[in-house]
Amino acid sequence: MTVTQTGTDTGTFAGTHSGLAGRLGDSVARPDGVPKAQGSFQFAGDLTADGFLWGATLRSPHPYARIVRIDVSGAWRINGVEAVLTAADVPGKATYGLISHDQPVFASDYVRFQGEAMAAVAADHPDTCRRALAAIVVEYEVLAPLTDPERAIDGSFPPIHPDGNVVRHQRIVRGDQSIHGPVVVEGTYELGRQDQAFLGLEAALALPAPGGDGVELHVATQWLHEDRKQIAACLGMPDEKVRIVLGGVGGAFGAREDISLQVHACLLALRTGRPVKIQYDREESFHGHVHRHPCTIWMRHHAGTDGTIRRIEARFVMDGGAYASTSSAVLINAVTHTQGPYRCDHATVDGWAVRTNNLPSGAMRGFGVVQAAFAHEGQMDKLAAAVGLDPVEVRLRNAMRTGDHLITGQEIVNVAPVARLIQETAALALPTEPVGGHDHDPMRLPGGAGRTADERHIVRGIGWGVGIKNLMYSEAFDDYSTARVRVADGVATVKFATVEVGQGFVTIVGQIARTVLGVEEVVIDSIDTEIGSAGSTSASRQTWMSGGAVEGACRLVRERLFEHVAELHDLEAVQLEIDGTDVVDTLGSLRMSVAAATAGIVIDETFEHHHPATEELDELGQGNCHTAFAFVAHRAVVDVDPELGLVKVVQIATAQDVGRALNPLSVVGQIEGGIAQGVGLAVMEELLQVDGIVKNATFTDYLVPTFLDMPDVVISLVEEPDPHAPMGAKGVGEPPTVSSTPAVVAAIRDAIGKDLHRVPVRPSDICS
Amino acid sequence: MxxxxxxxxxxxxxxxxxxxxxxxxxxxxxxxxxxxxxxxxxxxxxxxxxxxxxxxxxxxxxxxxxxxxxxxxxxxxxxVAPLGAPSDVQQAFVDAGAVQCGFCTPGLIMATHSLLERSPAPSEMEIREELSGNVCRCTGYGRIIDAVQRVAVARRGAQ
Amino acid sequence: MSVIVATSLAEAFAALSAHPEATLVAGGTDVMVEVNAGHRHVADVVMVNRVGELCTWRHDGAMLHLGAGVTWSQIEAAPIAEWVPVLAQAARTVGSPQIRHVGTIGGNLGTCSPAGDGLPGLAALDAVVHLASPAGERSLPFAEFMVGPKRTARVAGELIIGVTVPVLRGWQGYSKVGVRNAMVIATASVALVTDLDGRTVRLALGSVGPTILRCTEAEAFAAANVDFANGAASAAVVSEFAALARAAARPIDDHRSTAEYRRHAVGVLAGRLLRRAFPNE
Structure with missing residues (x-):
């Protein structure tokens, strides 16, 4: 039985009594923790099968070129090579993509970014694959690449793709366009290309069905059903012939939302009739997945002399790279978050997402809002300075509340405790240790192990960032989630297609089932496409959407259980509730364990959880396009060496609007991890391209924060259960990444007294 | 050969x-x-x-x-430990929330065992420096440091 | 195709004689990066990390002889750290603890990258590099050993067996700039060594030229203008020293930094190191 719910859920529990560990609100350890710590958990790259072949991908060395000729005969001559495939071997749709299907499985006429896939081979050893790829001859007519997004906008560069060079243009025009001043602050902000840099590299194992009548793909991904749809189309097979099984995922952060090696692995397996495993190396990974959009944002704030925002003007230019991926949705997220978590009723925004011959851009934690936040928070500090307020006060004066509106006209109906977040963050203790610490360990200073500075060279700064982040998908997309719960003999088995990437969904599944059903043992079934979609593990949405689906299925099971018990004992089902691990009669004396109550019976229910419908934006950028919102505040303390331009982030304090912390330890982990990525973007992370050529596609030169780069994080979880959220819980994954970056940059500005308008902040930006 | x-x-x-x-x-x-x-x-x-x-x-x-x-x-x-019985370090990582995606975890478990063999009571800075060759992209390291400290404390208590 | 694990110099030479083009591997921390990336295909390999003679050090008062197989972990710790602090400080910045456990000073010399963390210290110490082959041994000053970026005077069939550095009285230190607080390749680095007995100051720059650069003008200027007895240097002297270091740099732009920043950074570091060496005004 499938029940569809489109309303909202107040998220109260019948059975939130104490006495049973592992319920909602407890810091339960993850069920896959021990296998992961023992190394026995199987990541996608750990999978093997009897007689499997290695697959590998030939990639373009040029950012833009016409393919004159591909000669694969040399690869076939190498011993151990079992398949060599090009565009001509794709039986179904030649292209794929999340929103528009504009990216070729294999390039056949043009290559549009450095690293674009052109051919794939399968062979007996990775080294054989490597030699086979080297033996493929491609003749290119190299073309001058389009790398300046402005040339895509102004039309001065001929289309590099049949779909044109503009992926999406969206304006927002709201309120009185004549408002000007009296206080005006403006700035232009730039963000470099950040990579998700998950540790578990892209990997998949494709198993062909006998006779080539289908394929089973075990893959590290974020969205099983979307993968299946795209893969099946390219294979020319109906969806049901393609089964996707989740391989263990070593982090994702958006980079696995688009498919990468999926179609290639399936094609090779079907062609050879043997299992095929593809595993990218780090360099290939940098080329093989989408990145955070590089972005240039101009903003002008008009405000009263008291610092209240009156009108905002902005222009966003997002470099989508060679293929569309989710660029149109990222753009909408960016422009609709122009105001940040502040009241503003008058705005003029112009947003562009364009195509270039740079690496394709798409989803990364924060999804367009990271870009907007870097700009609006820079503006808030400028505004504070212009009107003589401190950064906290100007934010408090403008803080959004429930009932306020976005510049799209959408009312914020969610809990919106922005002022409280700022105040709680401000109340968190600043570091007690001076520069260099009480122990004067030089390792604490900027430069760390390099011992570049002495304490007297260092100045300390404090900065603020406050953010708003939409949760779930937007613009009329129904990103529902499905869960099935079966209870028998006191054991609940939960089935879903929700991808676990490390965030801890598998932990709260048990907590939900134990809380709602009173069961002690919860079994999580295989995560695959043998059930309806769960949507993507992205947009901070799985606790809300899939958590809501699991909870809904559990409630249906509980209703059936109560009916069963009521009938046996001649009671009314409404009299019954779960108390700990028992079913109890609230009006009488019956009390029996759930295990006993479910002995010998099976109750099996499926629930599909939909959020309320949203709308497309109209031409003026108006419409209720988002589903829900969460808020966050960050305060950063940094030590800076102004002469060398080196930075050590000392502390991040944060208060986050989590609704309800279903598993506080997991929430803390999301917050600290998200902040690490925000710190990385602020001071070190950038994938560099010059004329379309990637310069640092290794972990030697693409730097992510180490133990010595991450500050202490001080956290206040603000729990105001959201009446619209299942269980009252908001998604928590993205907000930490949204405004930690501007907080760090503001702190650096505060330390050195200089404007900085680009991330990552480079040493030369500080000291020049 | x-x-x-x-x-x-x-x-x-x-x-x-x-x-x-x-x-x-x-x-x-x-x-x-x-x-x-x-x-x-x-x-x-x-x-x-x-x-x-x-x-x-x-x-x-x-x-x-x-x-x-x-x-x-x-x-x-x-x-590093029998498969059925997690080591104190492995268990502490799980309990402290030091495991998310888990891809870096085996390497960090090895590094932590090695560190605590050499230095049973490491300071926080020592933990940070000794583990700085192990990158984690999920946790931001805070819970990992907590896990290491938990083991150090427990081992001292057991002596 | 062979991998020979030599356990003595004699075995290493025999292996090298049989396979003169063999890849020499000590810690493997440079070679394997290239192999894993497919940039280097190894056929014959001679492992020298377990050659007993190479894995020892010898301190005979005025001089310290480090076998090529001495690891960064050993150099980072006492007693070597007390004799050559400049190398110890450099050692602490080499890669990660994992790298330092197996990476060797001989390997740093063999790769001879301008960003090699051990090399500015060796240059500043006027280290002598010892090479050997079945035909005999020869010794070269570091400045003659490193002839270009990743280019050395070693010829096929020769083995780097060690390096000799003086044990000096006086402050020494190494600073390196990278955009991360650990595990980072130097975008600019500086080694400074003082010799209170010889009344000299030696300054070597890394990552700002095709080789490690010694700053002879800055050194001469410092020797003539610092107060060795009182550990003092005036602010003007520190400033001029920094300027001379900047002038000596020959940096380039690349993806890690700009020539301009690198030149600026070595000046700042040189000045700060001189101040650490001569803390009094």
């Missing part, structure tokens, strides 16, 4: 046949000996996911030429 050699892994002699000359210890452990616990994320010693002990020294398995490790004692995540 590289076509055939014997590695001493987790107390057992393991034969390696038909290997190519340049194969790293990480590759041989995973692809030839089926020990998948050591992970590869960069293949250049910049992430620590492949950390193993080589004659009691913490090293990156990806930077060890496998055929050159004959005669050396190799301990991997599979050998």
């Amino acid at each position: 590289s076509e055939f050699y014997v590695l001493h892994v987790n107390g057992a002699a393991r034969e390696v046949r038909d290997a190519a000359a340049g194969e790293s210890l990480l590759f041989v452990l995973r692809e030839r000996l089926g020990l998948m616990g050591s992970k590869g994320a960069c293949e250049q010693g910049e992430c620590g996911s492949c950390s193993v002990l080589l004659d009691d020294q913490l090293v990156c398995g990806c930077l060890v030429l496998a055929a050159g490790a004959v005669g050396q004692r190799i301990v991997t995540i599979e050998g």
